[in-house]
Amino acid sequence: MRNLEAKHKSILFICCSILLLGLFMIYRPTEISPRFAKERFWAEKAFAPSVYDIVFTGDSRTYRAISPNEIKKAFSDTIKVLNFGFSAAGLNNSFINASINKFSPQSKNKILVLGVTPFSLTKEAQSNDHLVQESKRTTMDKFDRLYIGKYLSVFEPTTLSFFIKRLSGNKNGYYETFNKDGWIGSAKTPSDTMEAYYSYKKRFSESIIESTVLDSLFATTKQLQKEGIHVFAYRPPTTKVLRTLEDSIMKFDQKAFIKNFEQAGGTWIDIPDSMYFYAYDGSHLDQKSAILLSDFLGKKIKQYSK
Numbered sequence: 001m002r003n004l005e006a007k008h009k010s011i012l013f014i015c016c017s018i019l020l021l022g023l024f025m026i027y028r029p030t031e032i033s034p035r036f037a038k039e040r041f042w043a044e045k046a047f048a049p050s051v052y053d054i055v056f057t058g059d060s061r062t063y064r065a066i067s068p069n070e071i072k073k074a075f076s077d078t079i080k081v082l083n084f085g086f087s088a089a090g091l092n093n094s095f096i097n098a099s100i101n102k103f104s105p106q107s108k109n110k111i112l113v114l115g116v117t118p119f120s121l122t123k124e125a126q127s128n129d130h131l132v133q134e135s136k137r138t139t140m141d142k143f144d145r146l147y148i149g150k151y152l153s154v155f156e157p158t159t160l161s162f163f164i165k166r167l168s169g170n171k172n173g174y175y176e177t178f179n180k181d182g183w184i185g186s187a188k189t190p191s192d193t194m195e196a197y198y199s200y201k202k203r204f205s206e207s208i209i210e211s212t213v214l215d216s217l218f219a220t221t222k223q224l225q226k227e228g229i230h231v232f233a234y235r236p237p238t239t240k241v242l243r244t245l246e247d248s249i250m251k252f253d254q255k256a257f258i259k260n261f262e263q264a265g266g267t268w269i270d271i272p273d274s275m276y277f278y279a280y281d282g283s284h285l286d287q288k289s290a291i292l293l294s295d296f297l298g299k300k301i302k303q304y305s306k
Helices: 002-027 035-046 068-072 093-100 125-126 128-133 139-151 160-167 196-204 211-226 240-249 252-265 287-304
Strands: 052-056 081-083 111-113 173-177 184-189 229-234
Touching: 035 052, 035 128, 035 139, 052 068, 052 093, 068 287, 093 111, 093 211, 093 229, 111 287, 139 240, 173 252, 184 287, 211 252, 229 240, 229 287
Parallel strands: 052 081, 052 111, 111 229
Antiparallel strands: 173 184
């Protein structure tokens, strides 16, 4: 009799545990930067097929600020646009070659858009560690990230502290929405528009723009134009204080850059100072500003590429 009661208690315990686990999985707070979605996002970007007509390339200010879906609105429904930005990207030949490899061989109007930041022109950025890391995934790792991870999202890792924080109504955190077209919609609560200023001032105090990087970029632009690839460039907007700091510590002469870039056949797009963009950390645009910028660039690219 005692064995039967113990057995019933064990079964009841298991059933209650399964029920509680199920309720937790269903009603638990959504992760603000889900691991499996992030891993799949970068794998899909690094191994994106060669089917695109327009490719945006650059660093985190590109992949957090350019929505290909908004760019497409200025063109026909059949145009394909990819955001090929990676963290701390350097605009050298290897990175640009990886970008243009995403063009469709059948595309009759290939457009490459460079998001030019002062750091992307420094020696430090030219190793392109993030792109290299994602491109060298093993076959099994690649398979897991592309095909298995999406089925594991229900088991997204979390912590008890995060669970309690969300239940208490605390919404603080770094929010990321991973889109298949290469854009990460971002926001941060609470925001601090001076955050990047202090970190950049410390980290990049010795990062100087390399003349060899500039010369190579202009030569590549000239060659791509000859090959029928229209090359555009713009400077991703940030706060004025950070922009001034970057120009100062990295010795970036934007007027000289534009002159040489246009002499090489490229088309520079000026972002009017009158446009308001919100950088939640002083460097990266929030989702609303990213959509505004993308809409503006899409229309300008359409206008200049006729």
